[in-house]
Structure formats: structure tokens, C-alpha cells
Amino acid sequence: xxxxxxxxxxxxxxxxxxxxxxxxxxxxxxxxxxxxxxxxxxxxxxxxxxxxxxxxxxxxxxxxxxxxxxxxxxxxxxxxxxxxxxxxxxxxxxxxxxxxxxxxxxxxxxxxxxxxxxxxxxxxxxxxxxxxxxxxxxxxxxxxxxxxxxxxxxxxxxxxxxxxxxxxxxxxxxxxxxxxxxxxxxxxxxxxxxxxxxxxxxxxxxxxxxxxxxxxxxxxxxxxxxxxxxxxxxxxxxxxxxxxxxxxxxxxxxxxxxxxxxxxxx
Amino acid sequence: xxxxxxxxxxxxxxxxxxxxxxxxxxxxxxxxxxxxxxxxxxxxxxxxxxxxxxxxxxxxxxxxxxxxxxxxxxxxxxxxxxxxxxxxxxxxxxxxxxxxxxxxxxxxxxxxxxxxxxxxxxxxxxxxxxxxxxxxxxxxxxxxxxxxxxxxxxxxxxxxxxxxxxxxxxxxxxxxxxxxxxxxxxxxxxxxxxxxxxxxxxxxxxxxxxxxxxxxxxxxxxxxxxxxxxxxxxxxxxxxxxxxxxxxxxxxxxxxx
Numbered sequence: 001x002x003x004x005x006x007x008x009x010x011x012x013x014x015x016x017x018x019x020x021x022x023x024x025x026x027x028x029x030x031x032x033x034x035x036x037x038x039x040x041x042x043x044x045x046x047x048x049x050x051x052x053x054x055x056x057x058x059x060x061x062x063x064x065x066x067x068x069x070x071x072x073x074x075x076x077x078x079x080x081x082x083x084x085x086x087x088x089x090x091x092x093x094x095x096x097x098x099x100x101x102x103x104x105x106x107x108x109x110x111x112x113x114x115x116x117x118x119x120x121x122x123x124x125x126x127x128x129x130x131x132x133x134x135x136x137x138x139x140x141x142x143x144x145x146x147x148x149x150x151x152x153x154x155x156x157x158x159x160x161x162x163x164x165x166x167x168x169x170x171x172x173x174x175x176x177x178x179x180x181x182x183x184x185x186x187x188x189x190x191x192x193x194x195x196x197x198x199x200x201x202x203x204x205x206x207x208x209x210x211x212x213x214x215x216x217x218x219x220x221x222x223x224x225x226x227x228x229x230x231x232x233x234x235x236x237x238x239x240x241x242x243x244x245x246x247x248x249x250x251x252x253x254x255x256x257x258x259x260x261x262x263x264x265x266x
Numbered sequence: 267x268x269x270x271x272x273x274x275x276x277x278x279x280x281x282x283x284x285x286x287x288x289x290x291x292x293x294x295x296x297x298x299x300x301x302x303x304x305x306x307x308x309x310x311x312x313x314x315x316x317x318x319x320x321x322x323x324x325x326x327x328x329x330x331x332x333x334x335x336x337x338x339x340x341x342x343x344x345x346x347x348x349x350x351x352x353x354x355x356x357x358x359x360x361x362x363x364x365x366x367x368x369x370x371x372x373x374x375x376x377x378x379x380x381x382x383x384x385x386x387x388x389x390x391x392x393x394x395x396x397x398x399x400x401x402x403x404x405x406x407x408x409x410x411x412x413x414x415x416x417x418x419x420x421x422x423x424x425x426x427x428x429x430x431x432x433x434x435x436x437x438x439x440x441x442x443x444x445x446x447x448x449x450x451x452x453x454x455x456x457x458x459x460x461x462x463x464x465x466x467x468x469x470x471x472x473x474x475x476x477x478x479x480x481x482x483x484x485x486x487x488x489x490x491x492x493x494x495x496x497x498x499x500x501x502x503x504x505x506x507x508x509x510x511x512x513x514x515x516x517x518x519x520x521x522x523x
Contacts, residue, residue: 069378
């Protein structure tokens, strides 16, 4: 995999001879094993979904939120250390309130993303801070703007996307998402698609049981960021489970067919 | 610390004693800026509110005066805080705008937290009284009399209270500010009934506002009326009331009839 830091990885203020800052790269490792977070920017809004591993059967399901509303029209979904992400969310709320007090307008998505990226970057500059161990998806839909989706990772870079994934299985999820035509995609379809992808990539034998948290900011919600309505979520989950069961059924049938195939020519 | 300036007359806002507007003989304001203000410049007149069968009803006119000038005639002096509460203000209009910003920040925070709760009218009333009292303590008051009206859906009860610029708070079924305290309160107390219906409540408030229009020189005949009930907040568009100027005593104050 990657070379061991061999002495250049002890501090975030140390470059390695080949110009890498290992501590920042290690921060990304914290996210690779964490629950998947997917965001899709549609023509009529933005949808965010997170796969939340169930930590205890006794947990009140409405607590343990992984997607937070920031400044009414933005949502921040996180993968990685949830506590680190909370700091980013709190900062985001301050930035949104501050922007409003100056400009009397809702903070645009790209401005919020830039402010948060700068904030995250700050923690890669000082030896007495450690970098954030989380990647964050910022979905925005200000009432007078267009839907936006940004991803911020521990190094402090922010990019704008039509669809973004962070967390485990992100490569597989990305290939699923590449098939979508984003220019005409609607939020209601995105809700179903995110559920389908998360269920598809979840490995029952290896991964913990999970619940799916999904939020959106779209024309239907008048741009406000909030949880997807319960009935739509249930429909999406049922659809995802059915498709997964059907796929498993089909692959079992294919395995049976292989057994009946004539033996290879000798 | 700079010595506090003595309060100037409110009759000529914008004019401090002696100094001409453009040609200042000194640079007093630059060197000793006023850091505490104790006089209102742009002001609103009375706000009246009562509880009734379905909730709370509040009325105010739409004038912001500049001393004796009727400067801004289409101003809304009642604002929605959240689906359960409204705030009306008389006194300095810029301070009311500042208070509305504070309340909007609180409401935004509530929405972001997304825990199914929003601030109750009682909590808003308490918050405002803390803000007002704190400013009074610093001798830099927010020059307002505020009326907080709401419907607490968790309890199914109306809520009505007021806070003044000193931080004094009162909770009552009938609230009035400014000249309304003197002219409207007696009329409201006479005609009020907690169980009165919407039509009766509206008529009572409108009657009082008409009286205030006749007698308070700093009013105009254009009003917003607002109500808060279990189904939410409604603030009307501006409208006018019928006035009668043919009363004998209006025409001839010394008439014996």
C-alpha cells in the first residue's frame, strides 16, 4: 500500500522528502472504514444519505443524527469521526449566521463550503492541533439559487460535485452513481437511488446492521433542509431491499445454471 | 471614559442643541462620540393586543414618525417570530429591527437543531425581558415597548405579555403600549371577554385604534391586524378603518349639546 512514514509522519507540520504530509493522509484512513455517506445534486434540489451502523439495540433511533441542518437551507452529512464533524457543523452554523448578519441574505453553498474548507485546513497547519478525522458533504439549496453539493476532506480542499460519496465502498458507489444523467434527475428518484446503492453495497456478513438517514432540500420543502418524509423513506428502503433480494435470487439462479452446464471439452 | 451627554429634546430629532447640521463649529462628535443613546429618533405609536377564544389578536398602525413628521407610512410594527408567536413594538423603530434580527437568529437555530421544538411564547417573552433589562443596566436602552403574543400549542393556551425599555414585564389578557395605555386600555378592559369570538375581538381592537387615530397626533389610519391561534400566525395586509368627523363636539368643541 503506502510507504511507512518512517519518521516523517509524527507531526502534521512535517513534510516527507517526497512532499507528502502523512498526518493528513492518515486522517483520511479514519474515514475509509466509516459508514458511507452519499450526496446527489439534482435539478430540483439536493439529497443526502448516510448509512449509520447501529451501535446498540437500546438506542433511541431519533438521536445519533449524522446529517445536520446548517443555516436552514444547507445540510452537512459526515463520514468518519462524528464528534469531529460536529465541530465543523457548529462552525458552519456560525458562518451562516454571521453571513446573514452582514449581507441579510442566506449564505450561498459555495461560500459556506469555502469557509468550512478554510476552517478544516487550519487544523493541518499547527503541530498542536490534529486534522479532522472526517469528510463532510455540504448540500445547499438557497431559495434564490441553484442546488449545490460540495465535499470537504481532512486536507481542507473542497470540490463541487453532482454526486459524491465518502466512507466505505465509495469506489463501488461512485461507479453506480456515474450512470445518472444529473441534468434532469429529480430528488424523489435520488432518494430511491441512494437507498438502493447503500443497501446493495452493504455486506450482511461483514458489516454491522444499519439504519438509513436521509435528508433533502428541494422545491417540495421550499428549499429548507430537513429529513425526507417517513413514507418516502420507507418506500425507498422497501424498494432497495426488494431489488437486493431480486439480485441475490438472480445470482443464485446463475450459480445453479453453472452446475448444469456441460463439462468443458477435454 | 467620556462624560455622558445630556439627553437632547425629542421634538427635533437629528438636531443637537446649537450645532448646525452641516457646518459644525467643532468636531465634538468625532472626538467624543456618543456611545450610549437615550433618545428615540424614528418612532412607532401604540400597539394593542388581547386574548380571545381562539388565541391572541394584536393590532398596530403602520406609521414610523420622525419627531412630528409622518415619515414612513407603510411600516410593519408587528413581526412573526415562529408559528406560535408574534412581537409588536412601539418606540424606536431601528431597535425593533435589531430585536427582530435577534429573534430571527434564535428561530434559525431552532430550525437547525431539528428536535421538534420551537421557542414557546413564554420563552420569547423571558428572553426579550433579559435583553431589555441588560441594556437598561448599561444605560443604553432599546427604546421600545414590546408586546409578545402567542399560542402555546403544547399547552393549548394563549399567551400575552409585554416588556418595556426598563425590562419590566407584565403578563395579562389585555396589553397596550404608548398612548394606548391611557386611551385604549380602559375601553379594552370594558369590552374584553376571554371567550369573545374573532369578530368581536377584531371589532374591539379596531374601535380602540379609531379612538387613537382621533386623539393621538402621531398615528395614521392604516393598520396591520394579526392573530395567533392553534393553526398558526396570520398578519394582515395594511387596511384602513372608517372615521367619523361630523361629531358635534369635533366641529364645535364648545357646543352645549
